[in-house]
Amino acid sequence: MDFVSSRWGDVLSNSADHAILVVSVVMAATVFAVLLGIAVRGRQGPRALAIGVVGVGLTIPSLALFTLFIPIVGLGFAPAFLALFIYALLPILRNTVTGLEQVDPAVIESAKGMGMNRRQRLLQIQLPLAWPVIMAGVRVSALLTTGIAAIGVLVAGPGLGEFIKDGLRRLGLPNSMEAVWTGTVFIIVLALLFDLVLSLIQRITTSKGLR
Amino acid sequence: MPDTTLPSPQGRAGATDGDRNVALTPDGFEDVMIRLDSVSKVYPGSTEPAVAELNLGVPRGEILVLVGPSGCGKSTTLRLINRMIEPTSGRIYFDGEDVTDVNPDHLRRQIGYVIQQIGLFPHLTIAENIGTVPKMLGWKKDVIAARVDELLHTMGLEPGEYRHRYPRELSGGQAQRVGVARALGADPDVLLMDEPFGAIDPITRDRLQNEFLRLQADLRKTIVFVTHDIDEAIKMGDRIAILREQSQIAQFDTPERILAHQVDDFVDDFIGSGSTLKGLNFERVSGLNLGGYPVVRHDVGHRVAQNVLADSSQRWLLVLDGQERPARWVNEAHLDRTDRSLLAVGHVVRAKVERNATLHDTLETMLGSSTGCAVVVDAQGRFEGVVEIEALTGVIARLRTEAKAHYEVYAADGTG
Ligand SMILES: Nc1ncnc2c1ncn2[C@@H]1O[C@H](COP(=O)(O)OP(=O)(O)OP(=O)(O)O)[C@@H](O)[C@H]1O
Ligand SMILES: [Mg+2]
Secondary structure, eight states: OHHHHHTHHHHHHHHHHHHHHHHHHHHHHHHHHHHHHHHHTTOHHHHHHHHHHHHHHHHSOHHHHHHHTHHHHOSSHHHHHHHHHHHHHHHHHHHHHHHHHTSOHHHHHHHHHTTOOHHHIIIIIIHHHHHHHHHHHHHHHHHHHHHHGGGGGGGTOOSTHHHHHHHHHTTTSTTHHHHHHHHHHHHHHHHHHHHHHHHHHHHHHSOGGGO | OOOSSSOOTTOOOSSSOGGGOOOBOTTSSBOEEEEEEEEEEOOTTOSSOSEEEEEEEEETTOEEEEEOSTTSSHHHHHHHHTTSSOOSEEEEEETTEEOTTSOHHHHHHTEEEEETTOOOOTTSOHHHHHTHHHHHTTOOHHHHHHHHHHHHHHTTOOHHHHTTOOGGGSOHHHHHHHHHHHHTTTOOSEEEEESTTTTSOHHHHHHHHHHHHHHHHHHOOEEEEEESOHHHHHHHOSEEEEEEGGGEEEEEEOHHHHHHOOSSHHHHHHHOTTHHHHHGGGOBGGGSOOOOOOEEETTSOHHHHHHHHHHSSOSOEEEEOTTSOEEEEEOGGGOOSSOOOGGGSSEEOOOEEETTSBHHHHHHHHHTSTTSOEEEEOTTOOEEEEEOHHHHHHHHHHHHHHHHHHHHHHHHTTOO
């Protein structure tokens, strides 16, 4: 506690950096994965390919993934962002495809039968119906990236990983464990906060007819 | 041109057609709203056509039922009409206009479509569901709202109560009513219905069928109605097309005539037993020649009653009370030399029907009567006549002869 209160300024600025990183990654990943999901839905080949490629990204050890981008974009925010972006894609992509494909065929049949074109069916019927499932994927991605973002400090990325890195470097010295704990706890707090906010957004943006 | 599908120029026989009759155009054929001209559909990856060279005309303002065994192509045929499926060959006409190549989305907005699974949009309210097509057509908000309330009201759903509900808050029957209301949203001239009442319990189905027929009596939409249930076909159809594999028309006619005459074994098998009995549903007592039955007033005395009975060839005599209402059945054994009132002997008359009763109901009544007869009364219960079993067998024989003659004329014309 002493440790936290004596470094309150660092805690706040690291938390803010961490949050900004996660929010920008999740937003970008959501847009990209939802569009990709829409593009490949219902078509065996493209869907398997997209999920496969995105899934491979997730199997690359995080240490390696972060450093892979350094030669291309240098150190700092950019490599951290790119690595996390790749991690965030899979849950959203998967849920988008599942959500869109599990819409009752009778609903789509009747929408088509009433004269809705493809675009109208997608925007007015399929996306709203898949929305809760997509949001569930977004929440998983947010949790995932909040945790993994700690490793971003390896490539000089911003965030609460600073405390953990600092603590590990000074392991055994005074306040080293406190630093690691501070980083860990605030990452967890941040993750829970994100999940809370996202669940609120999900509630507000999902039709009452689906609850 | 040989054309097995256009209804023959004969109109219909029987006493019940009155208000369901169709205006004939000068050349003798009926006013056709939807026409399929040699339409075929071969699904990708399939060698056999699901629909082969189908010619079909749907008369304006009528319900045409497509009925046939599972997999014979009913749904495919229906979905060809609103171009949910594109035909492999052939042309489709609406109101004389070739719509085979028009924008299918625009076409579908002019056609109501109801499917068995209903497919209401779960994330939209009932009002939004019903207003879907009007909204796409750019109707004003208040016009849509008024239309939604009108339709809910028509379907027997209190608008204030149901407008803001979601589909999951409805029972199966209510959901199907909303499905029909939604199809009627923009007041289309044509309605396509694929087993619309198929997934509903029998009692609710019966009620929905009756409501729908009442509605149709006002709306006079042109309707193509798919079912695999011959009884539903007989009940709902102004005309029935019985289909065999690949949507080949086995018989196309009014339910009355199909019940009276089946063109081949396939139709015969499909209709199954009981077609004669079902046919009696379309005939009414008012079409019968009543009379000739021995009847006396209650105050004529036993001697006169005995004479009347003896002069007739019947075993039973009907006694009327002071208000001309049928009161007792008496036979020879009940009549003696006593001066007991005729109202105190014999059996009470229970089997009574009115003139608008169907012959099916009349037969049911007769079977429950000790004398095997049904007494016809007016709305005040006054005597009008007696129906005997011979009258019914006579009607059945006449229907069969007429239907058969109809098909013979049809064939002789070279149009069959
Ligand atoms: N999308 C499709 N792709 C390939 N074949 C199909 C498709 N839809 C239907 N068929 C085939 O076309 C034939 C006719 O099917 P259709 O659904 O029109 O029959 P139906 O008369 O409506 O049957 P049911 O009473 O069971 O609904 C069947 O042999 C069916 O297997
Ligand atoms: Mg079908």
